[in-house]
Amino acid sequence: MSIHHSSQAGTIPPKEPGRRWRTRPTHRWTRRSVWVTGWVIAAGWAGFFPLFSDQATHRTWGLCAAVAYLCAAGAACLLPRPRAAELSVGLALTGAVVLPFVYLALTGQAQGEVEVIERAGTLLLHHGTPYLAHPRTVMDYTPYLPGMALFGMPRALLGDHSAAARLFGDARLWCAVALLLSLHAGRVVLRGHGSRAGDRAGSGGAGRREPSSYAIGVVVLTASPVIAMPLCVSGIDMPLIGLCCLGLALAARRRPVAAGLALAAACSLKWTALPAIAVAVVLLARDAGARAAVRGAVTSLAATVALVLPCALVSPSAMVQQVLAFPTGRGDLPTPAGSPMPGQLLAGTGTFGWYLTTALLLCGGLVVSVWLVLRPPAGAVAAADRLAAGLCTAFLLAPAGRFGYFALPVVLVLWSRRADPAHNTAARPATRPVALAARARSRPTTIPTHD
Structure with a gap:
């Protein structure tokens, strides 16, 4: 005879015939090798600039950062494992961000954009x-919207005596502060939205380790060449990046007015932020309804007009010439933004090429817009992906641009995945022991006995 018992929690389920359990998969790449490889690649990236760049600020940053990344790779390779990652990140952050930034700020070295913002x-x-009435040289142009001038005011107030x-009057410092504060605020917003799901996910304290993982991820991103180089040599895109991340986080949290204000602040810096409003409105429409989407759109557009209109009324002609015509290559002087991308190369062939690349840019924007409407984003990560795709299309096909512009889509994609606990919870697969225990609890076992 046999007696049927329901297996209790902790009971080892019977082994299925012909099946082997693997409690730990074998990986060819260990975490240590990933760290070392990443820092070596970063060192190669930074080492390019001392050899080939014609700008002194790029050469200075590249030399300091290349040494820092190599030291970080050595620390990740040789130091004991529990502290190897943290110490390597600290070395990279110190040598690629802190030291070159302080040196360049104290010696007054910067790209021309910093001088333009401070003027x-x-x-x-x-x-x-913020616009000169009669610009005569390229450095006399201010191709930014009025909000960017706020980061130059500390120099006007403190001087350089x-x-x-x-150091504290340098516009790059306050651009970096705006970036870090915006990313932190966006993280707080998303964590409040997904903290319960994150607390319930996993076992063995996985939810408690996640904030530390996020902090390390943000520090690594800041120390990487994607952020470290522009932060040290110019910094003008840092506030734009942070505010776009914050605006999408607020939209994902269903806060249309706050999202509209954050994106309006971004749009008062550069026209580049305008696509973020469209993405945020579609995200709000999907998750919070049409009424919330209208509130977000009206708030962002009205606040943008309120921030830009006063300066537009004071100097309308100068603003049109410097903010619209000059950056697109239609001004009296050629723009210095000349990275060899498809739109730039095509526009350089003449008037027909400029109109052709403009038409391609409009077509690319239309394709991304149709994708956004037909496949509306669900959550901050999907919204960041849509915005990043649209920005990459615009940067590639624009008549003028720089490789540095791609820092915005890169940060959007990477930061959103670290900052959103809901995404981390959904992406984390169940471990094999947990799955087996669950199946054992739901399946009865037969224990044969003999009289």
Whole structure:
């Protein structure tokens, strides 16, 4: 005879014939090798600039960062495992961000954009407009919207008479602060939205380890060449990146007014942020309804107009010439943004080429818009992917552009995946022991006995 018992929690289920259990898969790539490989690639990227760049700021950053990345690779390879990753990240952050930034700021070395922003801050403070009435050289142009001038005001207020004034008046410092504060605020918003799901996910304290994982991910992203180089040499895109991330996070949290205000602040810096409004509105329409989407759209557009209109009324002609015509290659002087991308190369063939690349840009924007409407994003990660795809299309096909512009889509894709606990929970597969225990609890076993 036999007696049927329901297996209890912790009972080892019977082994199925012909099946082997593997508790730990074999990986050819260990975590240590991934760290070492990543830092070596970053060192190669940074080492390109001292050899081939014609800008002193790029050469200075590249030399310092290449040494830092090699030291980080050595630390990740040789140090004991529990602290190898943290120490390598600290070395990379110090050598690729902190040291070159402080040196360049104290010596007054920067790309021309920094000088333009700081002059715009002085003009806005004293004349109510950041634009020169009659620009004569490329450096006289301010191809940014009025909000960017706010990051140049510390220089106008502090001057450069001392080391402290040169450091704390540098526009790059406040651009970096805006980036980090915006990313932190976006993380807080998303964590509040998905913290319960994250707390329920996994076992053995996985939810408690996740904030540390996020912090390390953000530090690695900041120390990587994607952020470290533009932050040290120019910094103008840092606030735009942070505000776009924050705006999408607020839209995913179903806060249309706050999302609209964040994206309006981004749009007051550069026209590049305008596609983020469309993505946020579609995200709100899907998750919170048409009413919330309308509120977000009206808030963002009205706030953008309120931030830009005063300067447009003071100097309308200068603003059109410097913000619209000059960056697209239709101004009196050629734009210095000349990275060899398809749109730039095509526009350089002449007037017909410029119109052709503009038509391709519009077609690319239409394709991305149709994709956005037919496949509306669900959550911050999907919204960031849609926005990144649209921006990459625009940067590739624009008549003028730089490789540095791609920092925005890269950060959108990487940061959103680290910051959204709901995405991390959904992407984390169940471990084999948990799955086997669940199946054992739901299946009865037969234990033969003999009289």
